[in-house]
Amino acid sequence: MNLEMARLFRSISHGVYAIGVADAEGPNAFTAAWVMQTSFDPPMLALSINPICLSYRKLMAGGFFSVNVVPADRPEWAGLFARPADSDKLAGIAWTAGQGGVPLLADAVAWFQCRLAGTLASGDHVVAVGRVFDGRLNFPEREPLSYRDTGDLDGSAALYPDGF
Ligand SMILES: Cc1cc2nc3c(=O)[nH]c(=O)nc-3n(C[C@H](O)[C@H](O)[C@H](O)COP(=O)(O)O)c2cc1C
Numbered sequence: 001m002n003l004e005m006a007r008l009f010r011s012i013s014h015g016v017y018a019i020g021v022a023d024a025e026g027p028n029a030f031t032a033a034w035v036m037q038t039s040f041d042p043p044m045l046a047l048s049i050n051p052i053c054l055s056y057r058k059l060m061a062g063g064f065f066s067v068n069v070v071p072a073d074r075p076e077w078a079g080l081f082a083r084p085a086d087s088d089k090l091a092g093i094a095w096t097a098g099q100g101g102v103p104l105l106a107d108a109v110a111w112f113q114c115r116l117a118g119t120l121a122s123g124d125h126v127v128a129v130g131r132v133f134d135g136r137l138n139f140p141e142r143e144p145l146s147y148r149d150t151g152d153l154d155g156s157a158a159l160y161p162d163g164f
Contacts, residue, residue, distance in 0.1 A: 005160035006152070014147035018081045018108065019047060020066035021058040022101030029089055029103050030055040031082040033147040033154070034125070035067060043132040045114055048125040054085035056126065063116045064100035065130055068108035072143040078150045098134070109144050110137045 014033040021028055034048035045067055049056050059065055070077045081089055094106035098113045105111060114130025121127075 002160040002162060003157045005163075006157040009156070009160070010148060016070040016078050016145040016147055016150060017047075018068040018070055018077060018103075018105060019049070019055065020068060020095075020098070020103035020105075021055045021062055022064070022097070022103070023058040023061035025058075027090060027095075027097065027101050027103045028055050028058055028085055029068070029081050029105075030085075031070075031078050031080075031154075033150075038129060043135075044117065044129055045112060045132055046127055046129045048122060048127050050124065051126050059116065059128060062100045062102070064098070064102050065114050065116065065128070066098055066102040066104055067112040067114065068103070068105040069110045070145040071107065071109045071139065072145045072149070074107065075145055075149065078145065078153055082154065104136075106138070109139050109142050110135065 015035065017032050017035045018029045019032045030053060032047050036046055038044045038046045049059065083089055090103055095103040098104045102113065112132050113134040114132050116128060117131045118129045119126050
């Protein structure tokens with residue numbers, strides 16, 4: 001447990017996103033905070049994903065991902081999509097299938113559709129970069145959820161090493 005390190009790294013601002021993926025066996029979505037824009041032209045987004053999770057295998061097989069911006073008034077989505085993949089996380093959620101079958105959530109502040117363009121190993125995660133080819137701002141007036149508002153929901157204090 002390293003609360004000090006977790007507090008230090010939580011000073012970096014992140015939003016909260018439901019990342020949609022899909023393969024031949026169907027769609028899935030997972031909560032991610034490590035998402036960033038990496039280019040204007042062409043527009044590109046990157047995310048950092050744990051390669052042991054089901055969503056990673058689906059992302060590599062499907063080649064597409066969606067970035068759904070979680071609204072501040074839906075904080076429960078952060079926990080819902082962080083559940084292990086053995087449950088149907090999309091049950092009861094309104095969504096449509098984008099390119100490759102990735103879920104686009106109707107109640108997201110905004111969503112982006114991306115084609116996987118490359119990956120980079122980064123410690124215990126993999127950075128996946130995607131070319132954005134479609135996007136929609138569903139609710140311009142709604143605030144996005146902040147990672148800092150999720151507290152220790154991701155259990156990150158237990159994941160840092162004891163020191164640098
Ligand atoms: C607030 C929050 C942020 C998270 N951010 C990430 C992230 O950026 N990358 C990642 O791989 N997992 C992240 N996780 C953990 C995944 O959501 C979790 O491992 C999930 O179970 C993976 O889904 P899957 O097993 O269906 O693929 C985060 C969890 C929470 C609660």
